[in-house]
Amino acid sequence: MYPRPIPKTARGLRAAYMTLVVAILLLWLAPLFAIMLTSVRAASDIATGNLWGWPTAFGLVDNYVGVFTQTPMARFFVNSLLITVPSVVFVLALSTLAGFVLSKFTFRGSMVLFAIFIGGNFLPAQIMMIPVRDLMVKLGLYDTTWALIIFHTAFQTGFATLFMRNFIAARPKELFDAARAEGASPAQILMHVVVPLVRPALAALAILLFTFIWNDYFWAVVLTISDSVKPVTADLANLRGQYVSAWNTISAATVIVAVPPVIMFFLMQRHFIAGLTMGAVKG
Known part of the structure; x- marks a missing residue:
């Protein structure tokens, strides 16, 4: 309504x-x-x-x-890129595969698996702090970029799978039937039918994921200690002094940190609009 x-x-x-x-x-x-x-x-x-x-x-x-001259912001920027970009790529790949299987294939336990993906979105991140930290310590990944990459990939895949599954399920069934009639394998259908159709969803999801992961502060503090690994959000908190804070420099750093998600939006906007205007069915 x-x-x-x-x-x-x-x-x-x-x-x-x-x-x-x-x-x-x-x-x-x-x-x-x-x-x-x-x-x-x-x-x-x-x-x-x-x-x-x-x-x-x-x-x-x-x-x-x-x-950039009075703070090590450039190094933290590189750290954030090394964490955010691989995480977004991994989540997009996994969620597209999972969304395709859950939307177009029926098998025993498929709804239970889909419910698990959805249920993970309702878990508060704070309750996983100690288990996730202990797991990363046991795996030897604590205080590394891989700790944040693995966590963000696992944590964001649930929401992304829900997003992609619903988007793929809404595509015309006749397209997939025609591809199967031509002898296309599931992998070929995924690459030549699904991926071109879901470009607008991938663009929108990439923007959301990049923003979520880039702006994360909680897990950046939980899973990292050394400055050689921390992302840029953790560095912003370090710019505050114990007695005196250079608020003009902190504000300038905040504006700079906000620039990459904005650039990401404008870079993906062209693909987003192009995907929306593509016609999949003639007639």
Whole structure:
């Protein structure tokens, strides 16, 4: 059930609606605006407590350059990429395979297996902290990038499989029947029928997964200790000093950390739109 559109004749109601939308939007954007404004302030503004007013002096270049010259942010960026990119690739591959099998093949226990994938999404991550940490210690993977890659792959595959299974199940059954009639094997159907059809789903899922994994802080702290392994989210917490914090540098680092997911979105947007406009059935 969709909300009814507001009639054009109800000018008062439309004006109240637009006012409410603008107010909520400003409230939502206020913290982001404050961070971006603080990231260009000079240190003198921070020292005098000018956090919300217009900057009296700008330190745009000094703040953003200082993120990489005064902190080891570049190394943590590389760590985040080494963790996020393989995790996204592994999850996309596993969820596409699992989603294809669970949507197009019927076998004993298939619904139980699908329920397990779904049930994993309802487990709070915090209750798995000690078991996962102990498992990584026993496997000798604790405080390595592989610990985070394996965990994120396992933890995100449940949601991704649910996403892909429902998307593949909604594809026309006639396409798969025609492929089988032509003698295509399940692997050929997957590569030549399923993958081209699910490109929009893969693009959307890749954006979500990249954002989830890149912004993860909890498991970055639980499964890593040394700075040579920690991702960029853990480094942001380390930028705060015990007595004095350079909030202009921290804000600049926060803005920089938010850039890769935005770039990921614009890179995948073209494939997302192209996949949506592809026609799979003629007639």
